[in-house]
Amino acid sequence: ESSGWHNTRVRSTNYIPVSSSESYLIIVNQAGSYTPQISISYYTANDYTTPRITYTDWLSKMAVITPPANATYMRFLIRKSSNASITPSDVDSAHVYSISEIEGH
Numbered sequence: 001e002s003s004g005w006h007n008t009r010v011r012s013t014n015y016i017p018v019s020s021s022e023s024y025l026i027i028v029n030q031a032g033s034y035t036p037q038i039s040i041s042y043y044t045a046n047d048y049t050t051p052r053i054t055y056t057d058w059l060s061k062m063a064v065i066t067p068p069a070n071a072t073y074m075r076f077l078i079r080k081s082s083n084a085s086i087t088p089s090d091v092d093s094a095h096v097y098s099i100s101e102i103e104g105h
Contacts, residue, residue, distance in 0.1 A: 008083050010091050015046040015073040020066070023099040028061040028078055029092040035081040036061040036091070042071035064099070 018024065028036045038059050041052040054068055058079065067074060076094065080086050 007085055007087065008079055010078045010086050010088050012075045012077075012094065015043060015075055016096055017046075018042075018067045018071060018074050020069045020071055023064055023066045025097045025099060025102065026059075026063050026065060026076065026094065027097075028094045030061070031090055031092040034084070034090070037079050037081050038063060038094075039077045039079075040065055041075050041077070042067055043073040043075070044070055046073050 026038060026040070028038055030036045038061065039056050040059070041055040043050050043052055052075075053070060056065065059065070065074075078086070078091055078094065080090070
């Protein structure tokens with residue numbers, strides 16, 4: 001008997017190093033026609049046993065974030081705005097850019 005549960009999130013595999021003194025632009029490129037949303041989880045270590053210290057609400061597919069003071073890594077979750085079922089193949093790519101790199105500092 002199916003419980004009706006669907007996988008509605010895709011989580012990044014890698015921990016991405018971040019600095020709390022930097023802001024970052026995150027862009028999600030979806031494969032297919034849906035509106036992606038992203039939530040960022042912050043961590044103090046690049047370790048799957050380390051609990052997240054905080055996370056953001058659902059943001060648009062292009063968002064600027066600034067990590068909290070004690071965060072040194074982040075991972076993100078991607079969902080469809082409709083909360084429909086999603087698989088990794090629904091996500092083409094996701095990119096993280098530091099704002100100072102974009103500004104050329």
